[in-house]
Amino acid sequence: MNAGETCVPSADDSRQDTAQESWYNSHSWVTWKEWEDKSTWKDDWQEPPNHTWEVFADLGLEHLLYDAKELRRVLSCGESKDLLEAAGFGDVFDHPSKKQELKLQLDLLKRVQELFRKHDVRAMIQEPDMLIGLAERCQDLQKSFEECGYPQGFLRHYSQLREAFRQLGLEDLLDNVQAMKHFLANHTKQEELVYLRAAASRVDEVEDQLKQRDEEVARVRQENQALRERLAAFEDVSQSIPPTPQQRWIQLPILELDGKDRGKVLESLRCWGAVHLAPGWDKANVRPNWLNWHTLMMEATRQRKKFLARECVQNKQLRFSLSEDLSRTMIGEAKSHQPDRRVSFGISDSAVQSPLVNWEDLQWAVDGFRNLKASLCEVVERELRDLCAQDGDRETLAVKIVQGWENWGKSNLRHCVYPENGTCSAHTDYGLVTLQYSTGPGLQILRDDTWLSLDSPRGCALLMAGDSLERLTNGMVKAVQHRVCMADEERSSTSFPEMKFDCRSLEGARQSHILFLAPSADTLVAPLQCQLRHDGTDLAAVRYGDWHRAKVNLAFGPCIAHAQRYSASGP
Ligand SMILES: O=C(O)CCC(=O)C(=O)O
Numbered sequence: 001m002n003a004g005e006t007c008v009p010s011a012d013d014s015r016q017d018t019a020q021e022s023w024y025n026s027h028s029w030v031t032w033k034e035w036e037d038k039s040t041w042k043d044d045w046q047e048p049p050n051h052t053w054e055v056f057a058d059l060g061l062e063h064l065l066y067d068a069k070e071l072r073r074v075l076s077c078g079e080s081k082d083l084l085e086a087a088g089f090g091d092v093f094d095h096p097s098k099k100q101e102l103k104l105q106l107d108l109l110k111r112v113q114e115l116f117r118k119h120d121v122r123a124m125i126q127e128p129d130m131l132i133g134l135a136e137r138c139q140d141l142q143k144s145f146e147e148c149g150y151p152q153g154f155l156r157h158y159s160q161l162r163e164a165f166r167q168l169g170l171e172d173l174l175d176n177v178q179a180m181k182h183f184l185a186n187h188t189k190q191e192e193l194v195y196l197r198a199a200a201s202r203v204d205e206v207e208d209q210l211k212q213r214d215e216e217v218a219r220v221r222q223e224n225q226a227l228r229e230r231l232a233a234f235e236d237v238s239q240s241i242p243p244t245p246q247q248r249w250i251q252l253p254i255l256e257l258d259g260k261d262r263g264k265v266l267e268s269l270r271c272w273g274a275v276h277l278a279p280g281w282d283k284a285n286v287r288p289n290w291l292n293w294h295t296l297m298m299e300a301t302r303q304r305k306k307f308l309a310r311e312c313v314q315n316k317q318l319r320f321s322l323s324e325d326l327s328r329t330m331i332g333e334a335k336s337h338q339p340d341r342r343v344s345f346g347i348s349d350s351a352v353q354s355p356l357v358n359w360e361d362l363q364w365a366v367d368g369f370r371n372l373k374a375s376l377c378e379v380v381e382r383e384l385r386d387l388c389a390q391d392g393d394r395e396t397l398a399v400k401i402v403q404g405w406e407n408w409g410k411s412n413l414r415h416c417v418y419p420e421n422g423t424c425s426a427h428t429d430y431g432l433v434t435l436q437y438s439t440g441p442g443l444q445i446l447r448d449d450t451w452l453s454l455d456s457p458r459g460c461a462l463l464m465a466g467d468s469l470e471r472l473t474n475g476m477v478k479a480v481q482h483r484v485c486m487a488d489e490e491r492s493s494t495s496f497p498e499m500k501f502d503c504r505s506l507e508g509a510r511q512s513h514i515l516f517l518a519p520s521a522d523t524l525v526a527p528l529q530c531q532l533r534h535d536g537t538d539l540a541a542v543r544y545g546d547w548h549r550a551k552v553n554l555a556f557g558p559c560i561a562h563a564q565r566y567s568a569s570g571p
C-alpha cells in the first residue's frame, strides 16, 4: 500500500464522543503525508474509510478510531513518527511485513504491560532504562540469591518478595544489586534473612504441595469417575437380577390322631391348609422304605432296559415319569410345557386292586400303597363322617363316605426323586387329601401370598387339603397351594426357569412318598348340604373322573400321549 493512498480520519472536536460515526459522517480525511505534517490537515478530504480502517486494524490501533480525542493526541505528538522510526518502523506503511512485525511488538508490549500491572511495577514500563535496569537487576538478584542458597524461583513472586523486604525496611536493596549482594554476603545468618529464606522456601514448598495436591485431586477424580462408571454398570446389572427373597419357614401343628387330636383334622386343615400327623396316626407302620425306592430309581435311570422289560412297567401298572408340569394345572394350557425337575414313579389304585398284575420283586411297593391307603381312608372317613351325615344323593362323595361305599378308586401312590436343584411347580392336588412323607425340606405352601417352607418333623406325615375337599366343604377348607424348590435362587417363582435335567445322573437329593386320596371316577364331588349358602356362590358339583382327567391333561400337556403311556395318574 502506498503511503500516498493511505488515509486516516482527521479529528473533529465537535464529534469526539462517537468517533467512528464521526468519520463516516464528516467525510474528513487526511493522507499519510498530511498526517505527517499536522499543520496541513484538511477537513474536506474525502476517501472511502476502508483502507484507513484496515491499516489501523493491522497495527492493532483501531481503538484510536473510536476516540477522536486520543487520535488527535497521538497525531499531534511530535515523537510519534520519530518513535516509529527509532523503533525501525518508519517505513511501516510501505511494507506489509513491517506492519506485521509492529503488531507483534505491540502485542508483546501489551502483555508485558499486563504483567507489570499485575506485579505492581507499572511505572517501569514508561521508562525503558528503568526497565532494562530492572531486568538486569532481577538477573543479578536471582544469581545473588541462588549463590546464598535461596531456592530457585525465589524471585518468582517478586511482588510478595518486595512486600517482605518492605516490611523489613529493606526495600531499597531490591533496587540496588550491589547493596543487595553486600547485604546478603554479610547477613547470611541474620534472623530476618533466615525468616525470609524460610518464607521463600515455604512458598516454594507450598507451591510444590499444591501442585502435588492438584495432581492427586486429578488422579482421585479420575479414579472416582472410573468407579462411578463401574458402579453404574453394576447397578445396571443388579437391577436386572431379582433380589433373592428371604426363605421363610412355617411350623405347622402336629396332630396326635391316636389321642387328643382326633376329630380335629378338618378344622386344622381349614386353618392351615396342611398339618403334620404325629407317628402313630396309622394302623400299621406305613412309612416308606426309602432304600427300596432308591434302588428302583437307579434301575429306572441307569438300567433302563431292565426296568422297561418289567411286565408291570410294560402294562403301565408301574409308571415312570419325568414330563409333568404341574404349574399348567394352575396357569392353564397357554403356559408352555416345561417339565418339573424330578422323576416320579406312579402306581394307580386300579393297578393295585387287580389280581392279574405281576409285580415281581416289587410287591413291597404294592403292600406299602395298600397299607397307606387303608390307614388314610380310615382316618379321613372317621374325621368326615359326621359332617357328611345329612347328605342324600347316593352318587355324592358325602353319601358314599357315610355309607362306606367310596372306594377311593382314583387314588394313587407317587414316589418322587429330586435332583439337587429339583423342582415341582406350584399347584393344588386334585383329590380329597394328600399324605406325604419326605427325606428332607423343599416343600413350601402358599399362605397370604407368601411361600413358606415346611420342615419335616421326624417320623411325621404331612396331610394337605386337595381340590375335592375344597369342593366338598363348599370352600370352607381351601386346597393348599404348594410346590417344591430345592435351589435358593428360585424360591420366588411360581414356575421355574428351564434347566436341562438328565435323569441318568440323578443321585436323588430328596425323595418324597405321596398318597393322593381321591374319589372314584364316577363319584360326584358336591358341596355338603350343611355347607351350602344358596347365594349363588356355592361351588358346582363335579364328577371326580372329569376333574382328574382335565388336570392330568394340563399337567402333561403336549406330552399327553407319552403321559398316558407312562403316567396317567396325578396328584
Ligand atoms: O415332593 C413333594 O414333597 C410334593 C410333590 C407334590 O406336591 C406332588 O407331586 O403333587
Ligand SMILES: [Fe+2]
Pocket (backbone or CB within 6 Å): 427, 428, 429, 434, 482, 571
Ligand atoms: Fe402336590
